[in-house]
Amino acid sequence: MKVVVQEEISGCGIASVANILGKSYSEMKAVANAMGIHAEDKSLWSDTRYVRKLLASAGVETSAGETPFESWSKLPDxxxxxxxxxxxxxxxxxxxxxxxxxxxxxxxxDSASYLPSNIRTDFDEMQPKWFIEVKK
Structure with a gap:
């Protein structure tokens, strides 16, 4: 499995959507930019509506709100x-x-470019606060 790596320091939202949709970073960035969404905008990683809008534009439904993280086993697929x-x-x-x-x-x-592997299973190292279910 190939993971899309973000090409900009604040491009994790665009890269995450690309990973869900099976697109390259450049393809997803072009779609995002055409919708007025830019990686340089700090709102991309402080507001959920941008990733929701990108997924919705591809016909992908998400949960209405953010669900507090309880455990890895309770996450949706x-x-x-x-x-x-x-x-x-x-x-x-x-x-x-x-x-x-x-x-x-x-x-x-994980799209971070500094990681030795972008497929992570070091669950104890990550501290999720909440999640958005992606219904695909």
Missing amino acids: LALLSIKHHQEEGRNFWHWVVFKRLEGRAMVL
């Missing part, structure tokens, strides 16, 4: 996860990743 939560000037920010369960095997597709 496909979900957007928010990890690396922090605040800047009183505003919440996070890093988008994709949780996927294939044939009973759980993994996280």
